[in-house]
Amino acid sequence: MDWFEIIFEVIDMRSFSNLWYWIALAVVWSTASHWVLGVPFDMVLRARRKGGQAMQDLEDIVRVNVNRILLIGSVAGLWLIAFGSAILTILGILGFGYRIEFAQAVFLIGFPMSFVGLLSISTASLISEEQSHGELLCRRLTRHRFWTQLIGILAIFVTSMWGMYKNVYVGPFGN
DSSP states (O other): OOHHHHHHHHSOOSSTTOHHHHHHHHHHHHHHHHEETTEEHHHHHHHHHHOHHHHHHHHHHHHHHHHHHHHHHHHHHHHHHHHHHHHHHHHHIIIIISOOHHHHHHHHHHHHHHHHHHHHHHHHHHHHHHTOOHHHHHHHHHHHHHHHHHHHHHHHHHHHHHHHIIIIIIOTTOO
């Protein structure tokens, strides 16, 4: 037995039985729920609690990020949707049609994150239209975070159920 076989026996390279996949999944969703429209959520809490300069800082950084998101959406939005849809379709077909576990794993992260991306564009548009500031802005960002966390909870649940199915029922070499 050579060293390459030993490594692959010690480290399971399948996605759903690999600890690194689950760590990556947790990092993706914790990051998505902490950074609301590119703004760290603790900044929202600080602005709501202290007001004044903290609120002004929040409004400034949200204005910059909302303008950036809306500009990207208007300039390259159609291309991003087309490219993202193509990638997710390819991953879905490879993963669930051809039963490639790595494609399934990436799809189960990417598909729900696409909803978070659409939610971000929607929230940015709403903030821009309303010219939200102060407490209304904090409520919009908190609501966005709530929906992001709800999408994340559902995504983690579905991913863990699929991962358990793959690990327990199908097994390492099953179809």
